[in-house]
Amino acid sequence: MDKKLQVAPIGVFDSGYGGLTVLKELQAQLPQYDFIYLGDNARAPYGNRSFEVVYQYTLSCVRWLFEQNCPLVILACNTASAKALRTIQQNDLSNIDSTKRVLGVIRPTAEVIGKHTKTKVIGILGTSGTVQSNSYPIEINKFFPEVAVYQHPCPMWVPLIENNEFLSAGAYYFIEQDLERLLSQNSNIDTILLGCTHYPLIEPILKKIIGSRPITLLSQGAIVAHSLDDYLKRHVELRDRCTRSATHKYCTTDDYTIFEDHSRLFLGHRIKAESIQVQ
Ligand code: DGL
Numbered sequence: 001m002d003k004k005l006q007v008a009p010i011g012v013f014d015s016g017y018g019g020l021t022v023l024k025e026l027q028a029q030l031p032q033y034d035f036i037y038l039g040d041n042a043r044a045p046y047g048n049r050s051f052e053v054v055y056q057y058t059l060s061c062v063r064w065l066f067e068q069n070c071p072l073v074i075l076a077c078n079t080a081s082a083k084a085l086r087t088i089q090q091n092d093l094s095n096i097d098s099t100k101r102v103l104g105v106i107r108p109t110a111e112v113i114g115k116h117t118k119t120k121v122i123g124i125l126g127t128s129g130t131v132q133s134n135s136y137p138i139e140i141n142k143f144f145p146e147v148a149v150y151q152h153p154c155p156m157w158v159p160l161i162e163n164n165e166f167l168s169a170g171a172y173y174f175i176e177q178d179l180e181r182l183l184s185q186n187s188n189i190d191t192i193l194l195g196c197t198h199y200p201l202i203e204p205i206l207k208k209i210i211g212s213r214p215i216t217l218l219s220q221g222a223i224v225a226h227s228l229d230d231y232l233k234r235h236v237e238l239r240d241r242c243t244r245s246a247t248h249k250y251c252t253t254d255d256y257t258i259f260e261d262h263s264r265l266f267l268g269h270r271i272k273a274e275s276i277q278v279q
Contacts, residue, residue, distance in 0.1 A: 007241050009034035009249065011065030011073035013058070016044035016162050017259075018198030019076030020266035022105065023248075025221030026074070029229055032244040036068055040278070041254035045158040046079045047127025047196070054129060058084035059092060060278040061253075062102055071241035074228065075104045078126055078196050078220075082106060082133035101238060105197065106135050108227030109220050113193060114144030116218055121148045121188040125178065126195035128153040136195060150189060152182035154196075161198045164262060166205070175202060176209050183215075193218045201265065251276045 012023050016039050023037050040046075040061050046054050058080040065073045075081045081104030088102050113122060124136045131153040140149050156174040160166045166175075183189055192215060194200055200219040207217065232239040248271070252259040256273040264270050 006069045006071075007243050008069035008071060009036045009247065010242050011035075011062075011068065011070035012037045012076050013061050013065060013073060013080065014039055014075075014077040014197055015046040015057075015079065016041045016158075016198070017262055017266050018158070018161070018196060020263060021197050021200040021219065022074070022076035022221045022224050024267055025225040026228065027248065029222070029225035030232075032246055034243045034245055034247045034249075036065060036070060036249045036251065038065055038276070039250075039252045039254075039259060041162075041252045041259060043253065044162055045127070046077065046083075047129050047158050048155055049079075049129065051083045051129075051133075054079055054083040055087055059088055062088060062092075063096065064276065064278045066096060066100060071100055071238055073100070073102045074224070075102060076197050076224070078105055078135075079129040080104070082130045082135040101235075103228070103231065105220050105224050106139055108224050109193065109195075109218075110136065110139035111143050111227070112223055113140060113191070113218065114147045116216060117147060117191040119188040119190040120144075120146055121150070121186050121190065123182045123185070123189040123192040124149060124151040124195045125154050125157075125182060125192060125199060126151065127158060128155050130195055136193070148186065150182060150185040152178060152185070154178040154199075157202065158196065158198050161201050162262075164265065166202050171202075172205060175205050179206060179209050183213075190214060191216045191218060194220070197221075250274065253278055 062073050085104040131151045137149040160171045250271050250273040256275040259273040
C-alpha cells in the first residue's frame with residue numbers, strides 16, 4: 001500500500017506527562033478517534049533548553065510518530081509549539097512527507113483567549129522557553145490587538161510536577177511566588193492562561209492562592225480539542241486517514257512502569273504504557 005494512503009491513529013506528543021491533560025480532553029471531545037501518546041520523559045523537562053535542542057528533540061519524536069504512520073501529530077506542549085513547530089512545518093514536513101500535518105497548542109489558544117477577558121488584560125504563565133519566545137504576545141496580538149498580555153516564567157513548576165512533588169510545602173512557596181509576580185505586573189489581569197500543559201495539575205493550588213480575586217484560570221485541553229474537532233471537519237482527506245476505533249496507546253522514552261504510575265495523576269486512571277526509543 002502507498003505509505004501516503006496508510007491510515008493510523010492521531011499522534012499526541014509532549015516532553016513528558018503534561019500533554020496527557022490535552023489528551024484527556026481529546027479523548028472526551030473526539031471519543032471515536034485512536035490516539036498514540038508519546039512522552040519524551042527521558043529528556044524532560046524541555047522548558048529551559050535552547051531552541052536548537054527543543055527543535056531536535058521534538059523533531060525526533062515527531063519522526064517516531066510518523067514512523068507509526070500517524071497522519072497528524074499534535075504537539076501538546078507549549079515549549080515545543082513555541083520553539084519547534086514552525087521549523088518542522090516549514091522545513092521538515094516537505095522532506096519527510098508533505099501529506100502529513102503537525103499542529104501545536106499556541107495558535108488555537110490565541111484564537112479564543114481574548115473572548116475570556118473583560119478587562120482586556122491577561123497573564124500568561126509558562127516555561128522559560130515559551131515566555132522567552134514571545135509566541136503568546138505575538139499570536140494573541142494577531143487576533144486581539146486590544147488585549148494587553150503580561151507573562152511570567154515558572155521554571156520550577158514542571159520539575160515539581162514531573163517528580164510528583166507539587167503538593168509539598170516547598171512547592172507551594174514557588175507556586176505562590178510566581179503567581180504573585182505575574183499579578184504584580186498589572187492589577188487588571190482578570191484571565192490567566194496556564195500556558196504549559198503540565199500546569200492544570202496545580203490548578204487547585206493556584207485557585208487557593210487567588211482566593212476571592214476575580215481572576216479566571218484557563219487551561220488549554222478543551223480549547224485544543226475543540227480546535228482539532230473543527231480542523232478535522234474542515235480537512236476531510238486528513239480526517240479520513242485518522243483511524244476511529246477509540247483505542248489509546250501510551251509510549252514513553254523512559255521506564256514505562258514509572259509512566260504508568262504517574263499517568264494516573266494526569267488521567268485519573270491507570271493505563272498500560274510501553275517504552276520506546278527515538279533516534
Ligand atoms: N508541557 C510542556 C509545555 O506545555 C512542558 C514543558 C517542559 O518540558 O518543560 O510547555
